[in-house]
Structure formats: C-alpha cells, structure tokens
Amino acid sequence: MFLLRRNSYCVKSFSKMAQYSIAVCQFTATNNKQNNLAVVTKLVDESVKQKAKMIFLPEAFDYIAKDHTEARELSEPLNGTLISEYKNLAKLHGVWLSIGGFHEKINDNLLYNSHIIIDCEGQVRAVYRKTHLFDISLPNDRVTLKESELIVGGSQIAIPIETPIGKLGLSICYDLRFPELSLIQKKLGASILTYPSAFTHVTGKAHWEILLRARAIETQCYVVAAAQYGKHNEKRISHGQSMIVNPWGEIVAECPRYQEGKDMDESIAVAIVDLGFLNRVRNEMPVFSHRRNDLYNLNLLQNPQDIGQVNYSFADKIIPASTVFYRSKYSFAFTNIRCVVPGHVLVSTLRVAHRLQDLSQEEIADLFQTSVKVCKVIETINNAQSSTICVQDGKFAGQTVPHVHVHILPRKQGDFDNNDDIYMHLAQHDKDTSSQCFRTVQEQEHEAYMLKKYFYQQ
Structure with missing residues (x-):
C-alpha cells in the first residue's frame, strides 16, 4: 500500500533551495526478526521507487517481543548480524536509513533503546540512546508499561547530524513529550526532528498528532515520525499514523491509524523536505530571535x-x-x-x-x-x-x-x-x-x- 497526502501550502516552491523526497514506513512488527526484515526490505524497495533519499523506520523495527525474557533473548549488539543486514540494505539501494528503537544488547540482562542512522555507504553515522523511558500506568485503559525494567536510559543528547536532506535531530517515541529536547536540537542547528515510535493505541488516539504538530510549530522544523501499527501480540497494540509534518505544523504525508478489527498491510508515506520553505517560515516568524534569554534559557548540560x-x-x-x-x-x-x-x-x-x-x-x-x-x-x-x-x-x-x-x-x-x-x-x-x-x-x-x-x- 502506498499513501501520500499533501497540503497546498507546503508543496509550492518558495525558493531555489534544495528539496528532497523522504519516506516514513509503517508496519506491524512481531517477534520474528527475519519476517520483520523481509517486510522492511519491501518498504525500502517501494520507497526507493518513489525516489526517497532517506527512509525512516519505526521504533522496534527489529522486533516486538511477548515479554522481557524474550526481548533479552532476541537482542543483539550494534556489531551483530541484524545491523549488518541493514547496513547492506542501505548500501544496496544507495539511501540513508533512520532505524529507530533498536534493542541494543549491553549484557544478558540490560539493553539500550537505540536510534541509528546508516548512510548510503552502509556506515553507521550516529547512535542516540533513548533518554526518557516510558514508565506509565493507565488502569482505566488497561495499559501498564515499565520500559525501565528492560531498558537503560541514555545519558547523552545526540548532536544533530548532517544528512543529504538536512541536519537531523534524533529522538525516540516517548521523548516526544519533552519539548526541551526538541528545542535544544533546534538550537543546535536541526532542520528535521525524528521520532521513530511505537505509541500505544490509547495514548496515540489522545496525543500523537497533537504532539507531533506542536513540536514542528514550536521548533519550526520538519518532523518525521515513523510508527508501528496494529496488534503485535495479546499485550501490545500500536496506534500507527506515521506522518511527516512541515514547519508550519501541517501534515504533508501520513499512513493509516489503527482501527479495531481492521487489519492493514505495511505502508509508506512520502513527502518533500523543502529547506527553502523552512527558511521562509523561520524568517517570516523569527520566534527564536524573540526568545527572552535574559529571563529563561535552555542549555545542553553536560559533565x-x-x-x-x-x-x-x-x-x-x-x-x-x-x-x-x-x-x-x-x-x-x-x-x-x-x-x-x-x-x-x-x-x-x-x-x-x-x-x-x-x-x-x-x-x-x-x-x-x-x-x-x-x-x-x-x-x-x-x-x-x-x-x-x-x-x-x-x-x-x-x-x-x-x-x-x-x-x-x-x-x-x-x-x-x-x-x-x-x-x-x-x-x-x-x-x-x-x-x-x-x-x-x-x-x-x-x-x-x-x-x-x-x-x-x-
């Protein structure tokens, strides 16, 4: 399935600056890593046919396990077989990949939730380890998750990385709820913010689109959010609705959101990143020059x-x-x-x-x-x-x-x-x-x- 949505305000050419096609991918990962890889390969093939220069995959693209024990058993280090497969995939097609939410093995008991950028030569260019862990309890909706039982939180904000489509700020899923992170990434030069995610259906219905559009508006960045979709097992259902949002806060491309009882095939959404449009938004409404740094400030704190x-x-x-x-x-x-x-x-x-x-x-x-x-x-x-x-x-x-x-x-x-x-x-x-x-x-x-x-x- 191929889906594309564009709004008239965003597709006009406002300058002669670079415009790049990108794709977000959506599917329903399971605990079968090889099947997941086969699905991703199809999604990447389709994205390349749509001339995408960079392709974004959702959190837990590698697998979604039934429980913590299985998650530990399926995990791999960065130099393991699975990441080698993704390096080869990027090199084969000559595209950059954003693979978010990799279960990076530290030892037999602990993992990182890692967002990895692989370039068109098959080289790892950046690794961000998720800093905000999803520990919540919503008893009325029968949703209880404690990511910290499995995952160790990262200790670094990744400096935005240069890519063929612009400078990329890296985050993962629950990080979306912390605007300080996105504002710091904009301050450090990001033009595009990424949120590979596996939002629950309950929280996704309530907050997913609102939060993504808010992050785009407040930072005046493109926001790219590849998401998991549908029922993974008896315990996990993901909201879907992968999307690309422009710096004006408009959704310029999106995939379906989850509907109970309705199975969906994997899908992609493609849109243009127009850096000329981004500059126009920032120049016409220069909110960052209006910030009162004499009253408040956001700094990247680091030992x-x-x-x-x-x-x-x-x-x-x-x-x-x-x-x-x-x-x-x-x-x-x-x-x-x-x-x-x-x-x-x-x-x-x-x-x-x-x-x-x-x-x-x-x-x-x-x-x-x-x-x-x-x-x-x-x-x-x-x-x-x-x-x-x-x-x-x-x-x-x-x-x-x-x-x-x-x-x-x-x-x-x-x-x-x-x-x-x-x-x-x-x-x-x-x-x-x-x-x-x-x-x-x-x-x-x-x-x-x-x-x-x-x-x-x-």
Missing part, C-alpha cells in the same frame, strides 16, 4: 568529564570526540590535523554556522571568550609569549571549511623570517593534501588528553 563521549560536527566533517579538549556553552576546542606551527588548535561553534554574521550575540561572545581562554593555555604549554588569532570569515578570506572557527597559533620570536608570512602559510596549509602534512588521530588524541588537564581536573 565536562564526558566531553569525549560524543562526536562533533565541523561543517560536513566529523570531529572525533577524543580530539576535543574543551567545551563551553556554545563552542568547542579541538586539536588540529594540520598545524602551521606546533600547538596550532581550533575553536569552533557547536552550531554549524557559515559566517560570523550568522551567529547570535551569545554565540559570538562565547566563541571569543573561549578563544581567549584556550589561547592562554596554549601559550603556557608552548612557552610562547604571543599568539596569532585568526578568523577567515568567508570563502574569499581563505575559509575552506564553511563553519565559523578560530585559529589559535602560538608565536615565538623568529618563528618566521617575515612575521606576516604566517598568513601565507595559513592560507596554503589547507591546500596541501600530501600525506606528510596530516597528523595521525593518535597524535591528536594524545595532545587533547594533555590539554584537558589544563581545563578540567582529571
């Missing part, structure tokens, strides 16, 4: 000891967490793969922004305060008495990575024959692609480990 637990985006590149040695509210500092002088490091904004003019006042202040703090440490370590602090703001200023960043280069007397030659060397160093100019990851990690000691007690 400084854990800065090495998550990778960072640097334009379209991934900076390994192990090379990051300091993180502030809006910025992070990391060791350099190519150094003009020993001790040459970079400070960048957490949010991917191309130019200084794209930053908020808070981000600008934080970036340069962080740069000064880092500079003091770098001078101390390198026994330097001066520093060159440089921002190449735009392509014609020599910027080769389109993400605001500050070069910090410790300087010593006589390090260049002509003092200003450093700018020529800085302009040339990114153009040198010979293997000799690259430092190894191990060298960068060793330097980052040493630098962390100057910012955090270890």
